[in-house]
């Protein structure tokens with residue numbers, strides 16, 4: 001049953017469907033005419049992918065199943081090249097459709113395959129992680145990583161639909177669920193403080209349980225925040241940068257950890273850093289900084305980081321997409337729900353904010 005439909009305005013408008021038991025919705029989104037469907041999925045989703053393939057075949061489509069490596073190992077040029085080969089051999093046309101089934105790593109890859117093949121074919125996202133539902137599958141950013149950094153090669157390519165079946169979260173490992181909550185909480189800090197109150201009400205207990213109505217409300221609220229921002233600024237000319245809260249340091253940490261850290265864990269650390277930076281710049285109250293550590297801490301997310309990597313992280317942050325020339329630019333808060341930018345901060349300010357992560 002569909003519990004919420006969140007509209008997104010983009011180069012073509014689409015909806016994010018949120019509910020339970022939504023397998024038929026994916027077939028509906030692929031369309032009523034028979035199509036070839038490249039079904040990109042992660043290894044833990046093999047059974048679900050087989051079931052979805054049956055539903056798609058019953059609807060008259062020809063399915064090309066494509067299991068890709070797990071996690072960030074999928075977001076590589078080698079995997080992309082392999083998928084292009086499959087599409088070429090199948091004579092995949094502009095009428096055909098890519099489906100991304102899995103976490104953000106799978107939907108980022110599927111989105112970029114769809115964006116690049118024949119200069120753009122349709123993609124339907126079926127996110128199966130919390131992070132994928134509230135963030136990665138929504139908004140049309142698609143990318144792979146390179147040896148130099150995170151998401152450095154990619155495109156904006158909006159999906160035809162996003163189908164968030166909350167039932168799929170039942171099998172998600174708790175650490176991945178918590179990592180998804182980092183992006184949910186991010187939406188609370190930048191736009192919707194009610195998200196923070198819902199998490200704080202029972203010290204994160206309901207948020208950490210995929211079966212609760214509170215979690216369903218958190219998903220809807222986070223999707224609404226993202227849809228609202230993306231609808232206003234699809235190509236990140238301004239306001240969309242706020243969705244990057246915490247990501248300048250987070251992406252540098254992910255690179256430094258050889259992409260073995262969960263994205264959401266890195267974002268948690270990155271948000272504490274950004275909050276400390278705003279405090280050091282005299283823009284955020286110490287109580288709001290403390291709230292970052294409290295909320296993230298109650299969800300079991302990391303809020304500290306090793307101190308011996310600063311030079312490496314600083315260099316990696318220089319390749320952040322928000323950087324202009326050699327000027328680092330950070331998303332910071334002037335209060336909860338009041339995001340802004342800090343351009344070219346003094347290196348000492350950066351260093352002092354980083355030092356607080358030792359605690």
Ligand SMILES: NC(=O)c1ccc[n+]([C@@H]2O[C@H](COP(=O)([O-])OP(=O)(O)OC[C@H]3O[C@@H](n4cnc5c(N)ncnc54)[C@H](O)[C@@H]3O)[C@@H](O)[C@H]2O)c1
Pocket residue numbers: 042043044045070071072075102103104105106108128129130131132135136137138139140141142143151168169170171172173176179180262263264
């Ligand atoms: N495009 C965007 O706007 C955007 C936004 C946020 C994050 N991202 C990207 O998303 C990625 C992170 O996504 P993620 O946190 O979903 O990680 P992920 O895709 O690596 O998934 C995490 C793990 O959960 C497994 N999994 C997925 N669904 C499952 C299920 N239902 N049951 C059991 N296991 C399941 C996966 O196989 C993987 O092992 C990063 O690459 C990040 O850069 C993109």
Ligand SMILES: O=C(O)C(=O)C[C@@H](O)[C@H](O)[C@H](O)COP(=O)(O)O
Pocket residue numbers: 135139141143150151183236240241243244245247321
């Ligand atoms: O959608 C956006 O815009 C975001 O910044 C959302 C982020 O959570 C996400 O991790 C995104 O992929 C980061 O984008 P990037 O442009 O910094 O690679």
Ligand SMILES: [Zn+2]
Pocket residue numbers: 135183247263267
């Ligand atoms: Zn993110």
